[in-house]
Amino acid sequence: MIFQIRDNERKIFEVISKAAAELGFPTYVVGGYVRDRLLARPSKDLDIVCVGSGIELAKRVGNSLHPRSRVTVYKRFGTAALKHRDLEIEFVGARKESYRSDSRKPTVESGSLADDQNRRDFTINALAISLNEQDYGTIIDPFNGLEDLEAKRLITPLDPAKTFTDDPLRMMRGVRFASQLGFQLDPGTKTAMREHCDRLKIISWERIATEMHKIMLSPRPSVGLKLMDDTGLLDYVLPELAALRGVESRNGRKHKDNFLHTIQVVDQLAERSPEIWLRWAALLHDIGKAKTKRWEASAGWTFHAHDAVGANMVPRIFRRLRLPNDKLKYVQKLVSLHQRPISLTQEEISDSAIRRILFEAGEDIDDLMTLCASDITSKNPHKVKRYQENYVLLRNRMTEIEEKDQLKNWQPPITGEMIMETFNIPPSRQVGLIKDAVREAILDGEIPNELEAAREKMMAVAKELGV
Structure with missing residues (x-):
C-alpha cells in the first residue's frame, strides 16, 4: 500500500x-x-x-x-x-x-x-x-x-459497545464508510451496532441527516441503506422506509419486497444522476406503499394511491430530519407524479395526457423521467427492454408536444388577477373555477395556447357561471 x-x-x-x-x-x-x-x-x-x-x-x-x-x-x-x-x-x-x-x-x-x-x-x-x-x-x-x-474491514479500535455507547453517531459513520468505500463491517462491530442502535436517540437530527446525505451520495447507496436495516438504525431514522421490508403471500400470490425494490431504484438512479435531491425522491418514491397495501381477491395485492399517500408523508419526514424546506416541494412533486409516466407507457398516449404531465412536472420533467426509468427493477430482461423502449417513445412524444404547444415551463395565459380585473370581482371560488376551466381547455386541446382564445373561453365560462 x-x-x-x-x-x-x-x-x-x-x-x-x-x-x-x-x-x-x-x-x-x-x-x-x-x-x-x-x-x-x-x-x-x-x-x-x-x-x-x-x-x-x-x-x-x-x-x-x-x-x-x-x-x-x-x-x-x-x-x-x-x-x-x-x-x-x-x-x-x-x-x-x-x-x-x-x-x-x-x-x-x-x-x-x-x-x-x-x-x-x-x-x-x-x-x-x-x-x-x-x-x-x-x-x-x-x-x-x-x-x-x-x-476492507471496519472495526473499532476498542470494545465496539463502548465506542458506540460513548458516541452513537459513530454507528452512522460506520454505515457511511461502508457505503462510500465498499468496506465490510466486522461481525462483532455490526453486532454491537444492532445492540446499541437505540443510543442514536441522543444524537441531533441534523447530525444524522448529514450522515444520511453522505450515504445517499455514495456510489451505491443501497450498501449503507441495507446496513441501516440490518442494524436497526433504519427503524429509528426512517421507520417509513423500514415498514416496506418483507414479502406477504396469499393464495399463492405475493408482492415484491418494496424495501429491496426501493434501494435498487436508488442505486439505479445513482448511476444516472449525482443530484442528491433526486436520489432522495427515489428513496421516498414508494414510501406510501405500507399504508396502502391491500389484498383484493380479483386483483391480488394492490397499492392504490400510494403515490398521493407517499407525497403527503414527505413533509413529516423532512421536518423530522431537518431537511431544507426549499427542497421539500421538489421531492414531494416527484413522489406524487412518479406513477404517471409509467401509466402513460401502458396505454394509447393522448396529447392531452402528455400536456398535463408536462404542465404538472414543469421544469422537473427530465428529473421525473430519470426517476421513472430507474424505477424498473424487473428480473425479466425482455420486460425491462420493453419498458425502456416505451420511455424513449414517451420522451419523443413529450418533445413534439412541448415544441408544438410551447409548453416549456408553461403557465396558463389567464391569471386570477386578470379575471378579477375583467369582471370587477374579489378573490372567490368563481375566480378559481374560471381559471381552472381555461387551463383545462388548453390542456385538453379544446382551444390553442394563445391569449385571445383563452380570453374568449374566460368570457364564455364566466357567462355560464353568471358572473
Whole structure:
C-alpha cells in the first residue's frame, strides 16, 4: 500500500513540522487524510494532532505561511483551523475523553497521541503519520489499521459497545464508510451496532441527516441503506422506509419486497444522476406503499394511491430530519407524479395526457423521467427492454408536444388577477373555477395556447357561471 502525497501537501507538512519543533510539540497527521491517501482517494481535509496547544500551533503555522493568514480559533473546543490553497487544515491538541450516558458531548482532558488514537471510531481512522524530525513520515498504527485497510474491514479500535455507547453517531459513520468505500463491517462491530442502535436517540437530527446525505451520495447507496436495516438504525431514522421490508403471500400470490425494490431504484438512479435531491425522491418514491397495501381477491395485492399517500408523508419526514424546506416541494412533486409516466407507457398516449404531465412536472420533467426509468427493477430482461423502449417513445412524444404547444415551463395565459380585473370581482371560488376551466381547455386541446382564445373561453365560462 503506497502513501500518495502531492507536492503542496509535502510543503505544508514541512512548515507544520518546523513550527511544531520550534514549540516543542510532538505533532502528527491523523485520521481521514491518512486513510484516503493510502487508498489513493482525494482528500482536502488535514487533521493535525499535537501534544500541546493546537491553537498555538495553528497560529505559528499561519504566520509561517503568510503574516496575515487567517486562523479561525474555536477556544471552547481547543481547536483552530486555517485554509491554505485547496486544503482545509484543522489543529487540535491530543486529548482523551470520557462520556456521560445521556450525552455524546465528552469531558475532555489533555492526553497523548495514544489517548487520541483510542478515541477514534474505526481502526482505519486511527492511523497517524509523524511530522517529528526523529521519525518523520513514520506511520503509527497501534490497532492494525493498515491490515484492515487491505482487508476492507471496519472495526473499532476498542470494545465496539463502548465506542458506540460513548458516541452513537459513530454507528452512522460506520454505515457511511461502508457505503462510500465498499468496506465490510466486522461481525462483532455490526453486532454491537444492532445492540446499541437505540443510543442514536441522543444524537441531533441534523447530525444524522448529514450522515444520511453522505450515504445517499455514495456510489451505491443501497450498501449503507441495507446496513441501516440490518442494524436497526433504519427503524429509528426512517421507520417509513423500514415498514416496506418483507414479502406477504396469499393464495399463492405475493408482492415484491418494496424495501429491496426501493434501494435498487436508488442505486439505479445513482448511476444516472449525482443530484442528491433526486436520489432522495427515489428513496421516498414508494414510501406510501405500507399504508396502502391491500389484498383484493380479483386483483391480488394492490397499492392504490400510494403515490398521493407517499407525497403527503414527505413533509413529516423532512421536518423530522431537518431537511431544507426549499427542497421539500421538489421531492414531494416527484413522489406524487412518479406513477404517471409509467401509466402513460401502458396505454394509447393522448396529447392531452402528455400536456398535463408536462404542465404538472414543469421544469422537473427530465428529473421525473430519470426517476421513472430507474424505477424498473424487473428480473425479466425482455420486460425491462420493453419498458425502456416505451420511455424513449414517451420522451419523443413529450418533445413534439412541448415544441408544438410551447409548453416549456408553461403557465396558463389567464391569471386570477386578470379575471378579477375583467369582471370587477374579489378573490372567490368563481375566480378559481374560471381559471381552472381555461387551463383545462388548453390542456385538453379544446382551444390553442394563445391569449385571445383563452380570453374568449374566460368570457364564455364566466357567462355560464353568471358572473
